[in-house]
Amino acid sequence: MFLQPRTWDEALDDRAHHPDALPVAGGTDVLVDINVGRAHPDAVLDLTRVPSLREWSTGPDGARIGACVTYTELIAGFARPLPGLVMAARSVGSPPIRHRGTIGGNLGSASPAGDCHPPLLASGASVEVASVRGVRTVPVREFFLGPKRNALAADELISTVCAPAATGPQVFTKVGPRNAMVIAVCSFALALDPRRGVVGTGMGSVGPVPLVADGAAHFLEDHLEAAGLWRSREPLDPSVVGRFAELVVGAARPIDDVRGTAAYRRHALHVLARRSLQWCWDDYCGGAT
Amino acid sequence: MKVTVNGAVHHADVEPGESLLHLLRERLGLTGTKNACEQGECGSCVVLLDDVPVCACLVLAGQADGMTVTTIEGVAGPQGLHPVQQAFVDAGAIQCGFCTPGLVLATIDLLRHTPAPTDDDVREALAGNLCRCTGYQQVIEAVRLAARRSA
Numbered sequence: 070m071f072l073q074p075r076t077w078d079e080a081l082d083d084r085a086h087h088p089d090a091l092p093v094a095g096g097t098d099v100l101v102d103i104n105v106g107r108a109h110p111d112a113v114l115d116l117t118r119v120p121s122l123r124e125w126s127t128g129p130d131g132a133r134i135g136a137c138v139t140y141t142e143l144i145a146g147f148a149r150p151l152p153g154l155v156m157a158a159r160s161v162g163s164p165p166i167r168h169r170g171t172i173g174g175n176l177g178s179a180s181p182a183g184d185c186h187p188p189l190l191a192s193g194a195s196v197e198v199a200s201v202r203g204v205r206t207v208p209v210r211e212f213f214l215g216p217k218r219n220a221l222a223a224d225e226l227i228s229t230v231c232a233p234a235a236t237g238p239q240v241f242t243k244v245g246p247r248n249a250m251v252i253a254v255c256s257f258a259l260a261l262d263p264r265r266g267v268v269g270t271g272m273g274s275v276g277p278v279p280l281v282a283d284g285a286a287h288f289l290e291d292h293l294e295a296a297g298l299w300r301s302r303e304p305l306d307p308s309v310v311g312r313f314a315e316l317v318v319g320a321a322r323p324i325d326d327v328r329g330t331a332a333y334r335r336h337a338l339h340v341l342a343r344r345s346l347q348w349c350w351d352d353y354c355g356g357a358t
Numbered sequence: 359m360k361v362t363v364n365g366a367v368h369h370a371d372v373e374p375g376e377s378l379l380h381l382l383r384e385r386l387g388l389t390g391t392k393n394a395c396e397q398g399e400c401g402s403c404v405v406l407l408d409d410v411p412v413c414a415c416l417v418l419a420g421q422a423d424g425m426t427v428t429t430i431e432g433v434a435g436p437q438g439l440h441p442v443q444q445a446f447v448d449a450g451a452i453q454c455g456f457c458t459p460g461l462v463l464a465t466i467d468l469l470r471h472t473p474a475p476t477d478d479d480v481r482e483a484l485a486g487n488l489c490r491c492t493g494y495q496q497v498i499e500a501v502r503l504a505a506r507r508s509a
Contacts, residue, residue: 071418097416104415105396108375111374113375115421164483164486165411166398249482
């Protein structure tokens, strides 16, 4: 059965009546599973014809991004409000993959390596999910339950990603064998929010789910506050940058797998965390907020 | 489903999990679109779907219902090869030829949006197209040549 709803209500109805139908947006993950024989769907729920899922808007408070907005569209539309997410979107696959792959599909697949996840975690984004029973909002940090498992109930679909607009520097960094076509060996996202004095982090491919490093974030928040650095914009002491990176690595739970060893991931994550903080802080000192 | 491929309308009954690549090659006999990795890693199956380059192996056939597809078979005109194809021939950018259809379609899309690409533009646009003969230098020269000729 090939279900192709034309409205959001129709999609939720299809989802409720056919909970075994495999939801598909851009298909860049789902089709891989089908092609290699990991998935044998008798029924598919194609979400690409639901107009509301293709919509997005940005305002002073942040962005609302429909689940079927592609990486290409993210890159074109969100450089100002969500620079970290745009850096991540730009690192996905190749142009043909970015033209098809979507932010909702990335969340739905819930891979620990999904590139959208670290910047969404770092910026404190949330996911709107819906069913015929109603709508609820799930913070991204509560959305991932395990490798490729997320908080969606059997009758729910992702409708929208809501992310606050950046008020300071954001970066996304990623390690892989080449620049393109890389599933992250590990990745890291950092978001500085000078208005609220908040530091946000996100890490990919270093645990069973995308992770945050709250201990590192709080350490840095306390230091920036106590030393008055948000206001003075003076350089960070290298020992602070090093301690931040250590705390980030301490929050990681990597394993050995085909893409890298746990030890390598810890090493690489330390480098990514250090560089990310240095780049963000240099950016902040340069006045670019 | 109904799909327009290279200007011709086709009707087909497809399986729910069937890829656009399978439809093109096995049902419509358009074997110019190559089947290699089936994971979006190699770019051998790149086609233009409503003028957007996509990996046909990662699109469900049913998702292309009502849309237009351009495969390598639809690129040449009555006058002969497409300028990008001719540039690939002239630059020696073809060795075994398996990656060529995907590279040509990806290049056509690149030059449509970026008529005078830098080498970095070319490398980024073609990053998802693997050539196992490793003839990348000639490919980049072919793109430069095609861009120069259409300037």
